[in-house]
Amino acid sequence: MGGGGEVLEPKLTDVHQHDFIKGRFLGIGKNSVMLGWLYSFFKQFYGSVTKSDYMTLRLGFIMTHCRGNPKFNFHKYMIRALEDDFKKVVGISWYLWIFVVIFLLLNVSGWHTYFWIAFIPFILLLAVGTKLEHVISQLAHEVAEKHVAIEGELVVQPSDDHFWFHRPRIVLYLIHFILFQNAFEIAFFFWIWVQYGFDSCIMGQVRYIVPRLVIGVFIQVLCSYSTLPLYAIVTQMGTSFKKAIFDEHVQVGLVGWAQKVRKKQLKAATNVSVGGKSTDGSTMGIQLGRLAGKESAPEDISPTTAAAQGHNK
Structure with missing residues (x-):
């Protein structure tokens, strides 16, 4: 795995001979959904993300979201996105404490x-790992059926449709719950x-x-060996990219600009409420102005919104 300058796989003439396709047992997956899920289940225990998987998914992300920048540093972006998500993983939410309270109330003698x-x-961890592997398999099936390639390279199409409830x-919320509950179990044991x-x-x-x-x-x-590495790369295969695609100073600039837009929006609304008319701002400005009440930019940003943000900035 490398940064923006890593070299892609050698050019191939038959997409079905690509390691990304052969390594996913395409024929089995097409003929039997059950066998496809079983393959994904066992794949999470060994070689969960191969080099061909990484290179193909990287190219698909760049061709979808950064077509004008073929040397985009996908590895660095992926690490920044994982670091942002890690803040969520190590945090504690109210619904997790509710689960703890229910657990303590049900901890009755004889119930174990x-x-x-x-x-x-x-069980949740196995389900998440299987699902993430299955997303890669679905991308492999799609690109093989469509024979989508540019100069011999496979080009997968990221989409939210491959994930639960789109x-x-x-997946991040489930990993958060899994690690919290597991940590609580171990801590509870040592405390007793x-x-x-x-x-x-x-x-x-x-x-x-x-x-x-x-x-x-x-x-x-x-989770450390397989699930988190899978999460880091596979969740980039959604329709939208994450705010980590921008450098930190760009994120700060966008949030500051959104705060200014919100102030103008409030001022315009005040003028309208007293009978005046205002022509300040635009539809995009109003939408981004709502970000002023949040701590940061949105987690997932569509390419269209990002382009509009860059244009206005």
Whole structure:
């Protein structure tokens, strides 16, 4: 994986011979949806993102969002986007605390709630990893069926349609919940151990403790090794790109400009309310002016909106 100057794969004449296509078992995926999902499930455990996957998805992103800049540093953008999303992952939301309260209320003697609840993040993590791998498979199937290539290179078409409810950001919320719940489980275990001892009734039976700890370690390893790298690249295959595509100083400039637009909008609204007429601003200015009440620019920005922003700026 490289920056803006990395060299793409050698030119090929048959798209079906490309490693991105062959590596995804195209024939199986087309003939059986079930086998396609099974392949995606097992693929997350080994070589979740290959070099051919990265190079093909990188080219698809550039041709869709940065066609005028073929040397766009996709790797640097991907890392910035992941760093922005990491702030969400390590944060704590109100709905997570509600889940904790429900867990504590259900922690009744004999129910072994602390054991069964450990399977929730485990199952969700496997589902997320499978879905992300399946998105890559869908892109491979589409480009092979359409034979879309430029000078021998495959060009995938990013789209929100490949994600749950057409929203790539749902994956981030699920990863947030998975890591929070897993961290809570491990912290809860050590807290009981320190406060009441390993043999306390709150700790529970050893046959329930050991599997829970194994699941917790497995979740952390799999998420770090496979799921997060998959998330970092696959979620860039949505219809819109993220604000990280702009440098930090550009983001600050856009937010500052949006705040000025909002002030003009409020002033214009005041003039209209007293019977005056105002011609300040435009439709784009009014839309971006609403950003003034937020801490930063929007998370996902469509190419059309970005172009308008650059033009006005």
